[in-house]
Amino acid sequence: MEYIEREGTQEKRPEELDTTSSCDTVYFRRNIRQEETEEGVKWVYEEAEMSKEEWEKQEKELRSPLACQLMQANNELIAKNELLQIEVESLIDYIFLEKAGDMNV
Numbered sequence: 001m002e003y004i005e006r007e008g009t010q011e012k013r014p015e016e017l018d019t020t021s022s023c024d025t026v027y028f029r030r031n032i033r034q035e036e037t038e039e040g041v042k043w044v045y046e047e048a049e050m051s052k053e054e055w056e057k058q059e060k061e062l063r064s065p066l067a068c069q070l071m072q073a074n075n076e077l078i079a080k081n082e083l084l085q086i087e088v089e090s091l092i093d094y095i096f097l098e099k100a101g102d103m104n105v
Contacts, residue, residue, distance in 0.1 A: 003030065003046035014043055019055070026055040 008014055013034070018027040032045040061067060
């Protein structure tokens, strides 16, 4: 997906994922920022487009049983990784305190 820099004068901040403003196109926006100009305020952002048909196909694939299983397995791995990180940090703290205790003797 190729992003192109765009500008807009919408009253509200443009949505990062816009599935409603067009009947046949889905817009993806990033790096959205507001800028002051002599004429007023404008929004500057990067935008990519995808057809609604392609978007709906991808959404359907993401909701497939296999995709759901993969996402669940990934979430479980992330949780295990976070627990391991906590354990490693606790072990480092323990070793540091032990070393500090040995220096005070």
